[in-house]
Amino acid sequence: MADQVIAAHWSDADLVVLAGGVGADGRRLPSSGWMALRRLGWGAVAPAGVVVSDRVRRIAEEEAARALRLGSHRRAVVAALLATWPADPFARTGDEWSALRATLPEGCDTATIRNRTRQITAYLGVHGRLPAGLFELERQPTVARQVSLAAADRQQVVVDWTDGRMVRVWSQLPVCAAPGSYRDWLWHAFDVVLPPTVPTGVKVCTPTLRPRDGRVRVDLPWQTSHTPVPARGHAxxxxxxxxxxxxxxxxxxxxxxxxxxxxxxxxxxxxxxxxxxxxxxxxxxxxxxxxxxxxxxxxxxxRPAHAHAxxxxxxxxxxxxxxxxxxxxxxxxxxxxxxxxxxxxxxxxxxxxxxxxxxxxxxxxxxxxxxxxxxxxxxxxxxxxxxxxxxxxxxxxxxxxxxxxxxxxxxxxxxxxxxxxxxxxxxxxxxxxxxxxxxxxxxxxxxxxxxxxxxxxxxxxxxxxxxxxxxxxxxxxxxxxxxxxxRARRATPTTTTRPARDRRKTAPTRKQTRPTGETSRLLPLRRQVPAPTEPPPGSAGKRPAGRTPQEINPTGPVRQVPHTVSTTTPRHPHRERGAALGRGFHRHVHATPTTQRDSGTGGMPRLPRST
Structure with missing residues (x-):
């Protein structure tokens, strides 16, 4: 139904009327898409032999209105580019940019200008002339396979909380592909389990249904009260x-x-x-x-057409x-x-x-x-x-x-x-x-x-x-x-209170005494360790320098270590300490840890520490 509305009004004259924002009676068009199309007389019509309610037609008209309004914006951008087309579109001068900015619609960014310029240039390279407008560059858009229930009211969809983590959606949907009467429309109830990121008690909005891969995906938006922060007056x-x-x-x-x-x-x-x-x-x-x-x-x-796959x-x-x-x-x-x-x-x-x-x-x-x-x-x-x-x-x-x-x-x-x-x-x-x-x-x-x-x-x-x-x-x-x-750094207590150590050599060095029972981390002197009187059994003296001897025919499960790997230090896998400390979601993310800082000269209140 939405594709039929778009095909009937995908023309330059109709998009100009929709972009003007004024209906045939001189009144301003409503902001709702389906209401604007009905004011213009562009309502959706159900196919022959199919019975749908007025709320279903609203959903189709809302989808068509969104596509047509987006097409009117693209039409204005293409018209502005064609009206000020320079000799070199990818190297415009300052005057050419000024003329283009004056004709473009409000809110058009540089990325849109670049993409539409490439599109027109590709058309010029193929046909050897500039297009007459948007309708030579693009075909009519198609509507995605989705059902925007937000365009309907409670006679078509109802959303209620069942408990703190689940929402039940009631919607009137058909039981066959082409319903012939209202008896083919029944109320369906399906429960949506909310993720932990959604707070309890928020306002849940009307969802959008998207059939895909034999399943129905539910886009369920939710709202919470929010006061916009002003963009000025910050210290x-x-x-x-x-x-x-x-x-x-x-x-x-x-x-x-x-x-x-x-x-x-x-x-x-x-x-x-x-x-x-x-x-x-x-x-x-x-x-x-x-x-x-x-x-x-x-x-x-x-492959040839007559050949088998x-x-x-x-x-x-x-x-x-x-x-x-x-x-x-x-x-x-x-x-x-x-x-x-x-x-x-x-x-x-x-x-x-x-x-x-x-x-x-x-x-x-x-x-x-x-x-x-x-x-x-x-x-x-x-x-x-x-x-x-x-x-x-x-x-x-x-x-x-x-x-x-x-x-x-x-x-x-x-x-x-x-x-x-x-x-x-x-x-x-x-x-x-x-x-x-x-x-x-x-x-x-x-x-x-x-x-x-x-x-x-x-x-x-x-x-x-x-x-x-x-x-x-x-x-x-x-x-x-x-x-x-x-900002001038503040003196730390360590640098102001600790006295400087006297490094002058004016007296003999005082002998340091080691506590009883504490072993030294240094190796003992050679004279303190007596040499063994007899060699240990099974040893054949000092092994010459070279790689570790390898057994040719080992009797048991002996690990043969190559000479390039150390036989004394064990190998451990690579581990990042940042992830172990909880500083990132990935073990290869290194981030500055969050700490509480004072308010400084800005006079901001102290906030609780964020972990």
Whole structure:
């Protein structure tokens, strides 16, 4: 039913009417999709011989309205690109960018412009001309196999709590593929067990049903009360920098009364190099399996039509497809675990430090091109989007704001003086590299740590420029860099109370007495150990230097040790202490432990320690 509505109104004139937001009677169209289509007279019609209720038609009209509204937005983007098409679309000048931005719809990002430009360029290369609009570039969209019960009311679906961890969903569904009367529609009840992450007593919303692989999957959203944190008026913030080797590097910064940004100089790192290497190996395996499967598919399709199918070829292709699906699932699960672990670590540090805002650089338009194959693969497979979504979710629950700042120049500029930094491998070597940043002002700091300080300074100094987009995300689009200064270190009691040891040689060294009963850890002197009078039985004197003698024909289960392996020290498997201490979800994740810190100059209250 939804596909029929889309096919009937997939035209330029109808999308213009829908994008205008005004019906034929001059009234503004409702925000609900199914109500807007009914106001325009584009209601869904049931197939011949099928009886459905008005609520079922609402569900189909809601799906069609979402697809048509998305198509109207894409139509406006394509029309703006075609109206301002330059001579070189991948190297626009400043005036060409200004003209394009003036015609684009609101909220269009750079990634959408790049993707639509590539689409138009591909059409131009095939047909030798520019398309007339969106309808020559794309066919009409199809609706996914899902049932959005949110468009119906309680006469179609009812959601009730049964106990603290289970929700019962009542829905009126057909018992056959083509119901001929209302007697073929019956009420079905199914219980949904909630995971432990869902709090007890929250508001459970209407679910969405998705049939797949002979089963019905239930997307059950839930809501909890939340007060949006303002994006302005913060005195202490946490600046976060994304990295390739180190996933997250953060630092705490304060805004003093004079408007200066002060940092404490302590870096906070979430190093997931081991997990990233594992993901790279899995992606290589996935690409290898996909290449083999494509090759076998070409061999299968290239056989003559009258030839019989090769069972060995078909079975091998099925095994490759199953292995490819398993590797893809493993990558998804590992990315999900990595993203939420990093987000939980970051929010715990923000709460422990008493910060009220987290500043993250906006890398939504980061492209992986122009680099090596390995770096392009690592950038393309990064989990930054999932980490940002998890951080926004967990920070909202903790009452912490999340604001994005411009990413340009965060790693190439000095946080202290604003000059251009030099990237070297190590602080004591001037060889060009990635890890370390030095500046003529005397800065010598880790590259990601310096970028995190610059991000925190941009966010705290430009709070008045923060704006929220249509999705509610706070963003600072243009920022002015402010120099940061290091907070003076407080003297520790160890350095102030312990007296200095007198190292002058003015008298004989006093003889030290060893407690009775304590054995020395040093080896005894040679003269203190008498030499054996007779050699031990079975020994033939000192063995000459060389490898350990090996028995040619051992009588029992004797382990033959090669000469390259030490016969005195046992071998133990590699174990990471960070995972044993509970600092990460994976044994190859090294993260700064969360500790309670004082409020400092920001005047923030002390929060309970996060574990």
């Amino acid at each position: 202490r913030g946490l600046g976060v920098d994304w990295g390739v080797n180190t996933l997250l590097t953060a630092t705490v910064a304060d805004l003093d009364q004079d408007g200066c940004v002060v940092v404490d100089g302590r870096p906070l790192r979430f190093d997931a190099t081991g997990v990233s290497a594992k993901l790279v190996r899995l992606r290589r395996l996935r690409e290898h399996l996909r290449t083999k499967a494509d090759h076998l598919t070409r061999l299968r399709d290239g 090769d069972p060995a070829l078909t079975g091998k292709l099925a095994r490759l497809e199953a292995e490819h699906a398993a590797v893809c699932a493993r990558i998804r699960h590992l990315n999900h675990a990595l993203a939420w672990s990093a987000a939980r670590w970051l929010v715990d540090h923000a709460a422990g430090a008493g910060t009220t805002v987290i500043y993250v650089e906006n890398l939504a338009t980061l492209e992986a091109h122009g680099r090596s194959r390995s770096l392009n693969r690592r950038l393309s497979g990064a989990v930054r989007g999932a980490v940002f979504t998890a951080v926004a979710h967990l920070a909202a629950k903790a009452g912490i704001a999340v604001v994005t700042v411009p990413a340009r120049g965060t790693s190439s500029g000095c946080p202290c003086c604003g000059g251009v930094v030099t990237h070297v491998k190590t602080p004591d070597r001037s060889v060009a590299g990635y890890r370390w940043a030095t500046c003529s002002c005397g800065l010598s700091l880790d590259r990601d740590h310096a970028a995190a300080q610059r991000i925190a300074a941009r966010g705290l100094a430009n709070q008045t420029k923060a704006r929220r987009d249509r999705s509610g995300q706070a963003t600072i689009r243009t920022a002015t860099d402010t120099p940061v200064r290091r």
